[in-house]
Amino acid sequence: MAATPRGRRSALIGGLIALMIVAAIGSLALGSVPLAPARVLAALAGRGDPVATAIVIELRLPRTILGLAVGAMLGLAGAALQGYLRNPLAEPSVLGASNAAALGAVGAIYFGLAELNPLVLPVLAIAAGLVSLVMLFALAGRSESPLTLILAGIAVSTLAGAAISLALNLSPNPFAAMEIMTWLLGSLENRSFQHVWIALPCIAVGAALLLFDGRALDALTLGEDGARALGADLRATRLRLLLGVAIGVGGAVAVSGSIGFVGLIVPHLVRPLTDRSPSAILLPSALAGAVLLTLADIGVRLIPSTNELKLGVVTAFLGVPVFLAYLMRERRLW
Amino acid sequence: MVTIALDGVGVSLGRRPVVRDVSAVLTPGALVGIIGPNGAGKSTLLRAMLGLIASTGSIRIDDVPLSHMARGAVARKVAYLPQGQTLHWPLTVERLVALGRLPHLAPMSRLGDADAVAVERALKRAGVADLRERIATDLSGGERARVLLARALAVEAPGLLADEPLAALDPGHQIDVMELLRAEARGGSLVVTVLHDLTMAARYCDRLVLIDAGTIVADGTPREVLTPERLRAVYGITATIERHGETTMIVPTARAY
Numbered sequence: 055m056a057a058t059p060r061g062r063r064s065a066l067i068g069g070l071i072a073l074m075i076v077a078a079i080g081s082l083a084l085g086s087v088p089l090a091p092a093r094v095l096a097a098l099a100g101r102g103d104p105v106a107t108a109i110v111i112e113l114r115l116p117r118t119i120l121g122l123a124v125g126a127m128l129g130l131a132g133a134a135l136q137g138y139l140r141n142p143l144a145e146p147s148v149l150g151a152s153n154a155a156a157l158g159a160v161g162a163i164y165f166g167l168a169e170l171n172p173l174v175l176p177v178l179a180i181a182a183g184l185v186s187l188v189m190l191f192a193l194a195g196r197s198e199s200p201l202t203l204i205l206a207g208i209a210v211s212t213l214a215g216a217a218i219s220l221a222l223n224l225s226p227n228p229f230a231a232m233e234i235m236t237w238l239l240g241s242l243e244n245r246s247f248q249h250v251w252i253a254l255p256c257i258a259v260g261a262a263l264l265l266f267d268g269r270a271l272d273a274l275t276l277g278e279d280g281a282r283a284l285g286a287d288l289r290a291t292r293l294r295l296l297l298g299v300a301i302g303v304g305g306a307v308a309v310s311g312s313i314g315f316v317g318l319i320v321p322h323l324v325r326p327l328t329d330r331s332p333s334a335i336l337l338p339s340a341l342a343g344a345v346l347l348t349l350a351d352i353g354v355r356l357i358p359s360t361n362e363l364k365l366g367v368v369t370a371f372l373g374v375p376v377f378l379a380y381l382m383r384e385r386r387l388w
Numbered sequence: 389m390v391t392i393a394l395d396g397v398g399v400s401l402g403r404r405p406v407v408r409d410v411s412a413v414l415t416p417g418a419l420v421g422i423i424g425p426n427g428a429g430k431s432t433l434l435r436a437m438l439g440l441i442a443s444t445g446s447i448r449i450d451d452v453p454l455s456h457m458a459r460g461a462v463a464r465k466v467a468y469l470p471q472g473q474t475l476h477w478p479l480t481v482e483r484l485v486a487l488g489r490l491p492h493l494a495p496m497s498r499l500g501d502a503d504a505v506a507v508e509r510a511l512k513r514a515g516v517a518d519l520r521e522r523i524a525t526d527l528s529g530g531e532r533a534r535v536l537l538a539r540a541l542a543v544e545a546p547g548l549l550a551d552e553p554l555a556a557l558d559p560g561h562q563i564d565v566m567e568l569l570r571a572e573a574r575g576g577s578l579v580v581t582v583l584h585d586l587t588m589a590a591r592y593c594d595r596l597v598l599i600d601a602g603t604i605v606a607d608g609t610p611r612e613v614l615t616p617e618r619l620r621a622v623y624g625i626t627a628t629i630e631r632h633g634e635t636t637m638i639v640p641t642a643r644a645y
Contacts, residue, residue, distance in 0.1 A: 060498075140476040273490050275477050276539075279440050279470055284543075285463030285491040329483050 059329055066327050070341035074122065077348040081118040082110050085355045116250050117242045121351045122344040123250075124242070124306040125316060127257045129343020130336060131303050132317025133324075134264040137271035137332025138295050139200045145318035149190060149203070150210030151183045151300040155307035157214040157221075158182025160234050164221045176252045176308035183304020186210050187296055196289075199278070203292070240311035240366025242351050253309040260302015261340065263294045268333025275331065313366045315373030316343050322380055346372070389416050390465050390546040390578050392437055396445035399429070399436050399602075406432045407443070408602040416546065419573035420580045421593035423613075425623050429602040430582045431471055434549045437580075438468050449547075463491035466547035469540040471555070471582070475525050481535050482520040485510055488542030506544050514538035515564060529556035537565065547578040554585060566592040586627075590614055590636035598622060610636060620644045 082094045089097075089106055096102040097110040131146035139148070146152055158179040162168040168175040193206035218238070225231040270291040273281035282288060307313075320343045321335050328334040350368045357363055392414045399407040407429040414420055422430045436443040439454045439462055447454040449465055457465075467488070475484070488510065489503040499507075511517040514537045519527065524535055533556045540548060550569065554562045562585070570592050573579040583589040589596055590610040598606040598613050600622045606613040614636070619627045626644045630637045 269490055269493065272487060275475060275479060275484070276473055276487065277470070277476070279435065280468070280473060282440055282459060283438055283463060283468035283470070284487065285458075285460035287459050330477050330479055331483055332477065 063328065063334065066324075066338055067341065070338055070345065073345045074341055074348070077345050077352070078118050078122060080352050081121060081348050082114045084352050085109075085114065112246075116245050116247050117351065118348065119250050120242050120245050120253060120309055121348040123254055123257045124310045124313065125347025126340040126344040127260060127302045127306045128313065128317040128347070129320035130261055130264050130340035131299050132343075133321040133332070133335045133339035134267070134271065134295060135299065135317075136321050137335075138267075138274065138291070139204060140274060141200075141204075142322065143318070145315075146299060146303045147211060147312075147314070147317075149207035149296065149299055150186045150214060151303045152307045152312060153211045153214035153218070154186030155179040155183035155304040156238060156312050157217050159237060159308065159311070160218050160221050163234050163237060164225065164230065172246070173248060173252065176249060176305075179308030180252075180256060180301075180304045182214075183300050183307070186214065186304075187300035190296060190300075236364070237311050238366075239364035240313040240369075241354075241362075241364050242310055243362060245309060249309040253305045256301050256305020256308070260298045260300075260305065263298030264302065265336055265340075267291050267294055268336055271332035271336075311364075311366060313347070313369055315369045316347055319373050319376040320346060322376060389576055390450055391415050392466070392547070392578065392580075393448045393451070394437070394445070395448075397433070397436060397447060398444040399432050399441055401432070401441075406602055407436060409445070410599075410602075410604055411445075412597060412604060412607060414578060414580055416576055416578040417573065418594035419570045419592060420578075421589040421596045421610075422580060422582045422599060423584070423586065423589050423596055424599035428599045430599055431551050433599065434468070434551055434580070434582060437549060438462060438466060440468075460491055463543070463545070465545055466549060466578070467540045467543035467545040469537055469548070469550040469553055471551035473536055475532075478523045478525045480520065481516060481522050481524050481527075481538075482507065482511070484524045484535060485516075485520075485538045485542050488539045488544075491543060491545075507542050510538040510542035510544075513541055513568060515561075530558060530561060533557055534561065534565070537568075541572075546576075548572060548580070550579070550581040552582050552584065554583065554588060562588060570594075586614060586619075586638040586640075587636070590638060614638060 079091055079094065083089050083091055087109060089109065093102060093106045094110055097106040102110065128146055135144040135146065135148060136142055158181055159175050162175040162178045189210050190206050193209055194202045222231050222234055225234065270281060270286040270288065273284040273286040278288060321339045324335050324338040324342050328338060350372065351365055354363045354365055354368055395411050397407060397410040398405060410433060424430050432441065435441045437447060449457065449462065486499060486507050489499055489506060492503065511520060514534045516534050516538050519531060519535065524532060527535060537553055553565050557565060566588055569579050569581055593610055595608065596610050596613040597604055598618065605622060606618060614629065616627065616629060619625055624644055625640045626642050628639045628641055
């Protein structure tokens with residue numbers, strides 16, 4: 055009786071892991087210089103020719119790892135927030151952490167600090183994400199209601215967004231403004247292992263915190279009273295959730311820029327394949343987010359265009375059909 | 389077996405006192421009904437007993453102060469069926485009922501065979517086993533109410549606090565639910581239920597607690613509590629009270645001014 059849903063869940067997770075491996079190999083093999091999978095694998099094993107090794111290890115491997123990790127973090131954060139806020143339109147940016155992290159990065163570019171060392175920008179972005187968390191706590195107070203949290207998140211997010219606009223407004227020359235704009239569009243181009251070492255620990259901590267609370271998120275299906283009557287400690291849940299989103303999404307945005315829609319659409323894509331309980335979509339959303347962002351990043355490299363397309367632009371375009379499908383199902387058009 | 393002892397319990401929502409100086413010992417083995425007019429503080433009292441809302445005075449579950457108990461410990465002692473619960477995700481009935489097993493699960497573990505048995509038992513007892521594959525949010529109000537009752541039963545806690553479990557049910561299912569609650573109580577559970585239907589309350593409850601304006605105005609057997617004078621004073625109604633052997637019928641006839 056219980057075997058069928060559990061079997062279906064294993065099949066879903068297995069399928070997503072397989073897709074993730076395919077996407078990762080594709081990301082290592084494809085680009086301006088396409089490499090045969092055999093050469094890619096040889097380079098990974100340390101037996102490749104120097105050209106392939108340089109391309110795969112130095113250029114594409116960090117980019118692939120970041121694509122997987124950032125995508126997984128955004129997908130997971132979206133799933134956790136939709137469950138916690140019981141709102142299918144919640145996404146990682148709703149608590150303001152991603153805008154604040156972007157502001158930290160923009161500050162680094164605006165004041166010229168980013169040129170001092172490639173690590174200044176991501177570190178400042180993570181720091182700004184954590185500052186936004188402190189503001190969020192100060193604004194939302196001890197209340198456990200999701201509404202106060204959303205309102206506080208919007209306040210923080212709007213403030214950070216306004217400050218970003220201010221930086222664009224006051225930027226001394228068009229090139230500085232252009233640099234900020236480009237960064238804001240989101241990309242994984244030219245990322246090195248340094249970026250990986252900055253983002254990965256943050257994402258690991260964030261993901262661990264968010265994966266912990268599936269139980270409480272399930273209980274919240276019955277509302278706050280219902281969840282607490284089932285033994286959920288909502289205060290601890292909220293603390294883990296806020297820390298997880300701020301640290302994980304802050305770390306992700308710090309290296310990739312703002313990449314929208316992944317956290318919003320991925321939970322919608324996987325939910326129909328599960329029993330629809332919030333806990334059941336957490337891990338699949340992380341895996342599907344990794345697949346989606348990696349595929350989008352491959353697309354960015356392959357779509358011919360004069361400037362390389364930015365990842366955030368592609369994901370935004372991907373988001374629209376998913377929402378139209380959702381809308382049509384709600385209206386029962388099909 | 390579980391006992392809830394209230395001593396001088398008070399609850400304020402904002403500055404407005406909603407429950408005032410309530411003292412009672414709720415014991416297992418007898419079905420306890422809480423009755424009273426709208427806004428009397430019945431639901432608030434139930435929520436206070438579960439620690440879902442801050443209260444003054446003392447609430448002890450099996451002689452342990454509620455404030456000293458972890459949420460999980462309370463959840464394993466007393467199940468709660470709130471009034472008019474909204475469902476936030478379209479889960480299947482079986483999955484929804486399985487939420488009742490959450491208090492028993494260790495962190496990161498899955499539902500085991502014992503949990504599956506408890507879920508099955510709850511589905512059967514609430515008469516919703518044939519709905520198990522349906523999406524709970526698509527059900528009718530009455531079906532959903534019974535599914536939520538099954539969810540509360542699946543906890544298999546020694547105590548059950550049910551807030552208006554009869555709302556939305558047809559007469560047949562009202563009788564089913566009252567018989568189920570009475571059987572649970574007589575089987576050794578603590579069952580406390582908020583009711584509006586005075587005939588049902590008189591017929592099935594072993595003990596009635598009548599609340600008005602946040603305080604207990606009567607506490608005893610239905611025969612002791614439901615007198616014409618009290619109905620007039622508390623509900624502002626005149627009513628015909630007919631007794632046919634064991635059954636009591638209370639038919640409100642008019643507003644009493």
